[in-house]
Amino acid sequence: MAVEVEDFYKDLGLKVRALRSRQHFTQQQLGSLLTPQVTRASIANIETGKQRVLAHTLIQLAAALRVSVEELLPRVRAGGIAHIQEELSHKLALPNRQIDRLAQRLAKPTSETRSLDERSRRTRRR
Amino acid sequence: MSAAAARAAAERLLQRLNVNSAPVDVDSIARALGLRVVYEDLGSDVSALLVTSGPKIAIGIHKGHSKTRQRFSLAHEIGHFVLRHQFEAGEHVHVDSGRLISARSASASAGLDPKEVEANQFAAELLMPVKLIRMHASRFGEGPVLEHEVARLAREFAVSQQAMTIRLSTLGLA
Numbered sequence: 001m002a003v004e005v006e007d008f009y010k011d012l013g014l015k016v017r018a019l020r021s022r023q024h025f026t027q028q029q030l031g032s033l034l035t036p037q038v039t040r041a042s043i044a045n046i047e048t049g050k051q052r053v054l055a056h057t058l059i060q061l062a063a064a065l066r067v068s069v070e071e072l073l074p075r076v077r078a079g080g081i082a083h084i085q086e087e088l089s090h091k092l093a094l095p096n097r098q099i100d101r102l103a104q105r106l107a108k109p110t111s112e113t114r115s116l117d118e119r120s121r122r123t124r125r126r
Numbered sequence: 127m128s129a130a131a132a133r134a135a136a137e138r139l140l141q142r143l144n145v146n147s148a149p150v151d152v153d154s155i156a157r158a159l160g161l162r163v164v165y166e167d168l169g170s171d172v173s174a175l176l177v178t179s180g181p182k183i184a185i186g187i188h189k190g191h192s193k194t195r196q197r198f199s200l201a202h203e204i205g206h207f208v209l210r211h212q213f214e215a216g217e218h219v220h221v222d223s224g225r226l227i228s229a230r231s232a233s234a235s236a237g238l239d240p241k242e243v244e245a246n247q248f249a250a251e252l253l254m255p256v257k258l259i260r261m262h263a264s265r266f267g268e269g270p271v272l273e274h275e276v277a278r279l280a281r282e283f284a285v286s287q288q289a290m291t292i293r294l295s296t297l298g299l300a
Binding site for chain 1: 162164166167168170171172177179184186217218221
């Protein structure tokens with residue numbers, strides 16, 4: 001979990017930085033737009049993912065950067081394998097290398113989804 | 127959901143997929159249900175696992191175990207899937223370390239999760255369908271199935287002798 005959470009705040013920070021540059025704000029200026037104001041250092045820490053943004057700060061950041069809160073949030077990797085990897089490593093007594101391989105094999109997307117069921121149905125129709 | 131309902135679900139599935147001969151091709155059944163099956167080393171104490179999140183539901187089977195145990199493990203995980211078992215909230219991977227335990231034995235009813243009992247019942251019915259067992263056993267004539275006949279049935283259904291013994295006694299044939 002630790003890695004995922006860190007990545008989340010790093011991604012969020014990168015988005016804040018990108019949007020701030022687009023608005024031609026300095027870190028200082030962006031900090032002054034929040035209520036209560038935050039320091040330049042605080043914005044710098046948010047942008048590097050070292051500081052975890054509070055919910056109300058997130059809303060204010062989005063407003064200052066002229067995006068919706070949703071746009072500001074990093075995409076959560078839905079169906080990603082990080083959480084599967086994480087769980088496997090807790091539940092199985094295996095070295096990391098094997099856990100990674102197993103997670104890859106279990107979670108990789110495929111196109112082969114047609115079922116035997118459908119096939120037999122089609123055969124019957126003929 | 128009871129053990130009987132779990133067995134009925136397995137029977138319906140076999141019927142739907144037109145399975146009427148032994149040994150039951152449990153890999154094909156998994157594929158027919160859209161499940162991915164992966165054979166890998168799962169470490170000690172784990173026979174199989176079910177991944178319930180991600181792009182596709184997937185089953186991991188310990189490749190180091192005997193073929194008959196692998197088949198039972200796969201049938202067991204298919205059972206969890208077909209019976210729509212809900213595991214702990216937020217859990218993405220359900221791990222089974224289980225060895226085959228008779229649902230009738232005291233050790234099974236005491237302390238074993240009902241979901242596991244159901245999945246075992248499902249697996250027994252899937253791999254050793256009552257109709258096919260009766261058909262095969264009828265060759266041996268009247269009376270209880272003898273030991274060498276149990277061994278033969280186990281080979282024909284590609285299950286362990288232990289599993290077959292339990293199945294036959296459940297059906298009152300041994």
